[in-house]
Amino acid sequence: MTIIPFDKKYIDEKRAKAMPMIQAKNLWKKYGDNVVLERMNVSVKAGEFITMVGTSGCGKSTFLKMLLGMESPTSGELLLDGKSIRSEPDQSRGIVFQQYSVFPHLTVLENVIIAREFEHSPILGKLFGSKKRKVVDEAKALLESVGLTHAINRYPHELSGGMKQRLAIAQALIRQPRILLLDEPFGALDPGIRADMHQLILELWREHQLTVFMVTHDLSEGFYLGTRLWVFDKLRRDNQAPGAYGANITYDLPVTRRKSEVPYELQTIAQESQDF
Template sequence: MSEIVIDKVWQEYGDQIVLENVSLTVASRAFVALVGPSGCGKSTFLRLILGQERPTRGTIRLDGAPLPPEPGAGRGVVFQRYSVFPHLSVLGNVVLGREFSSSRLTGKLFGARRRAAEEEARHLIAEVGLAGAEGKYPAQLSGGMQQRLALAQALIMKPRVLLLDEPFGALDPGIRADIHVLMKRLWNENAMTVVMVTHDMREAFTLATRVVAFERPRDREEEKLRYGATITKDIAIWPPRLAGETSPFSPDWAGPAIRSTGVQA
């Protein structure tokens, strides 16, 4: 289980309100895409779920329990800029998470435990389409290959929640389409909840089971500088998506492929 419940969350930095009275329940195994204008708090919201920041007001709960105060193995993250270690090989990057979680004191595994971790890592590397590249370093990989590596790096920890902060935005369209196919397969095959920030509406409706829009409801410039964003649209893909299915893109937030589940203001 990996249900996330966000209840009346505010995030403020001094006089600046970034998020304002945000409430959202993300069902276990859902794939939620967060969309909205630049600077409306989507990435801040993701950092709150990750545990990098604490809300000024309100609560976030994971499976009914308060969210741990720090990032942990149960919540994986992939950023737009490749979050891999340049001095480690592909295999070393993926094994690293296992080393830190299994041996916090030394950060190293030896003998049978090391062989088991490497075997698991090699399997995952093959799953993301990087078989044969285990000995290469990130600088030797294309952008799409580095994002595949970042996914393997996150998934080896078997996260209950996978957070994606515009992870495919820097990729060429053809490579991005291939990564979309991979992402859908990984989500179908792994028991995890996915929350993704994206500026690409087509990507949101292609991958997600639910699309949530953040906007600043006040229009005056002086109000935009002071007041925060909240959820203005919450749309579930309809009919419910089955494993491996995609949904038609809907630029107008309406149509036969989607069903509105209400608007929060």
């Protein structure tokens, strides 16, 4: 009889791929008497691209902050790899906001390497010698991938809006996160620049094997970029007490990344949540 050796590492890797990366279990978020999210139950596998749409104030950005660790659940669970998400941001999660989070007194290159410098040297925020050269090389390679090689010595005030957003993305990716969180990152950009940024983010998603969560008010953008589109809305309402009930994911739609292939009925369903 042939004995097949037990490969624990292989089994663990297969199990990790099979289980959800992110799980929300009966998740609630309240601020005092104001219920923002209620009874959320959802799971996401590694490598998915989740786009989130819905009315202003329906909890999309709050959920993003909970994934980042800036906010904690009021009740229920939000899990990463089966464990509660840490109550502070860490290396596994990077975020890009609509407002560019860049340091005005630093060059493009310095803006990217500073995160790694504080990671390796929390007190001084500086690296020297071979460690410094290694981080600089990583930053230059990343800036090349986002199309900013020609601007590495410029300061933020010398950059266009699209270039600043590329810089913000490079800042988020320098720490090699597993999860990228995008909070309306392209809302302030002109349509032509947004189209370029769409292609860039899809290329980076594939290249870095990221799991992405993105808030957007542009319905076509949500359909085009995502592998799943979540519509946030309230299932229950009380006009006398607007904060009594929270939002949930009312539609979880598998979508295509070709705008021309988006079924009309799916657009109609999402538009029922208004104000995108």
